[in-house]
Amino acid sequence: MPSLEASYSQPEKAVTNPWRVFAIACIAIFMVSLDNTILYAGFSNILRSFPGATAAGLSWAMNAYSIVYAAMLIPAGGVADKFGRKKIFILGVLLFISASFACGASPSVGWLIVARVVQSIGACLLSPAALAIVLQAFPRDKRMIVMGAWGAVGALAAALGPGIGSLIIELGGWQWAFFINIPIGLLCIWQSVTILQESTQPRDKLRLDWVGILQLMTGVGAITFGIVELNSTHWPAVELAGIVLAGLVLLLSYIPWAKSNPEPLFELSLFKNNTFLFANVAGFMFAIAFAIMFFSFFFWMKTIWHFSQCMAGTAIMPGPLTVVPTAILSGKIASKIGHRPLLITGSITYALSGLWFMWVPDASPDYLTEWLPGLLLSGLSVGLVIPSLSAASVFGLPAKDYAVGSAINHAVRQVGTVIGVALTVLLLAKPHLQIADFHQMYAIHIALALMTGLLCLPINTHPRQLLVKSNSTV
Template sequence: MERRWQVLLVVCVGVFVASLDLFIVNIAFPDIAADFSGSDLADLSWVLNAYTIVFAALLVPAGRLADSIGNKRAFLGGLALFTAASVACAAAGSVETLVGARIVQAVGAAFLLPTSLALLLREFPAEQRPVAIGVWAASGGVAAAAGPPVGGLLVELSWHWVFLVNLPVGVAAITIGSRILREARATGPDAGRIDVPGAVAVTLGTGALIAAIVNGDSWGWTSTRTLALSGAAVVLLGAVVLRTFSHPAPILEREVVGVRSFRLAVSGGLLFFVAFAAMLLGSVLFLTEVWDKSVLTAGLMVAPGPATAAAFSVPGARLGERIGPHRVGALGGLLFAIGAASWAWRLGDDPAWARDFLPGMLIGGAGVGLVNPALTSAAAASLPPARFATGAAVLGMGRQVGTALGVAILVPVLGVPTGAGSFDGVWLVMVLGALAAAASFLAIGPLHAPRPSARPTAPAVTTVEVPA
């Protein structure tokens, strides 16, 4: 196998493992709660929330640091940390230990995901990147499809296996990746400089924002804690923006956030993942609460959607090469909205999975399969190679904020489900979020190769060959 395809396989395995963890831990949560029955539910919720907050908060600093120290080093280090923390999660004897290990997992994932895309894009020439991006995006879709059934099967053994499954896969990817990946880092006068205050501000600001969103419903949206975190997020992220235009090597560089097409791609991704998160949680709640299905059965019923997304990712990437990722992303958003609208029209209290639920899931899944590679392609085409990891990190942060917002909006909109009619507001959130994302994608317009930066100190990228 040609080395570039080996690189594609290794980075996709890394993305798959990190993405799978997001889905199977949610499935395992009831069993984890039962095992730690003496613990408060609010404390147990941090098994999920701590990972979400730390992962989102560290994405941008991790991506920026990876561009400076080397993407191979950051990817393998992140994967090793994630794998070791998975073992620690499986061995945890208390909620506090489990939450601590989940935080370490999130740190590893924050380095792993943006560097995986950067390593991948540098291996492929421009004409082959759409296919590579499609496969990369499909790995997340496969993880989403596999998560519920795999998680359900593993939980039948023990919730500990939900984490232990990462060990053999992680070790194999690290072993192969250490031999075939090439190191790549930015070079130039400012390449090694890190804006430490800016990194701290973006980490704390993003963490505060996600924490306020995730806990707003339980704490109260007007509670002191929620308002204090929201205010801190505004101040800290505002300081990051100011440093972007005043620091010689800011954590968020003008070569990234100053590009209009990139900003629109991030905005479109944030809006789409509001809708996607509402779908992911809303569909499972509908199946379990209204149709009274078990968690495992609900997972299997939902799985065709992510599987369809994975199947459409490569064709979607190729289509984007022909007609532009902005048009493909808009089409994907429209399909997702149509799928949600079909649920609003068809779903009722009487179970009719094949007739009423499955069509909307397949149409929406096709939309996700078009949006994911289009989003990544639009972002990559907007940035120079030396900023791929940073750009992927900002894009990932937008997705995480959108996901947190989608769940936060769903909870008050849904309330206590009493029947199919209770979910009408959820389907409406999906329609509006997807249509707003489609409009953002269309606004990107045709993309061209990014022009060289006018800054004389803008770093280039150096690739270091590593013998096989």
């Protein structure tokens, strides 16, 4: 009986060195990750460049991107499977860099938000296609190691993004935080055309579930709007509570819709796999905590310690740089013992990093002794958790569901990022920040980290599970 992997259409020529394929896919993922971290760093600069704009309004340049990304990423995986992963990957990169130019040239916050939506669609097309291309290139027994390296690439972009972005913003303005994507994307397209091989997953037909997409986008958007505007004088609390409740109802309405629709946005049956279910719920919680930690860092550095843009961007780099070797090492360890021990350890240490930030730093800047230890601890934690959750989410899924399963995992984490950004803007985007305001943020951070650890207990990706599955298909 042929394996599920054999059902993929294979190119006629010899298979390309998988690490070359990995490198090309990583260029694109690096570009997308770099763009997100640069925007965190440049938030206040962009806000100052648009007179009359509010922090809540500008936050939609981040949240609209994440909401559309979350909703469109799942069908994008199916599009890549059907029409060709290489083809859709290149199309996504081209759309992303075109929208990046539009972002940098935006004359207002409104135009910036629109351009970010288009940029998000490009990211949706390239991301699941990139991971599917990489997974297709490597044998199953190497995928845990590859996923660790894959997570390290995003971490490296997160590490370099604030420093590079802050320097670019100081030298050329925030617009160049977007323009920098253009040469990176063109390099990626050039390499993709000459090196990548096409692969598809045969489908009889593909119909986009526009109702499901709208349910997700509208539901998450309503919840986010309610959180962001809680401090607004224009919206009564009762109305905002109603908007949040309506958003929750819209999200929950997807369950009966998916059961009655022959081709829903994603199959609920995927969540019958306990590892897939808990990896995604844990990923949602951790994404909120990560967005809170990352975004609030810049508020602290620029408001409490009064660091310059460049100093603030450089100061955060050691944390994400710690993620890189940790993610690579965690992939190797997971290939021997599974992901659960790494996930629980990482969640606990992430809670400890929040505790450090809550109680150690004060108003007097002392980066080396008061901030750096907590930053390194958080980097170690993220390196253990995020790559492990990404790998665990697709562990045990059949080959035909790699792209969709990965897309769901990324979408769930994007929704978590939206909530994290909304909470940070709500609690910290104010004229006179006090250290006590940050204590609230870190209390949420700690609680979410501990919840992540508890949710990881049912995750089972021990290598012996592969042996059991292999034996059951013989």
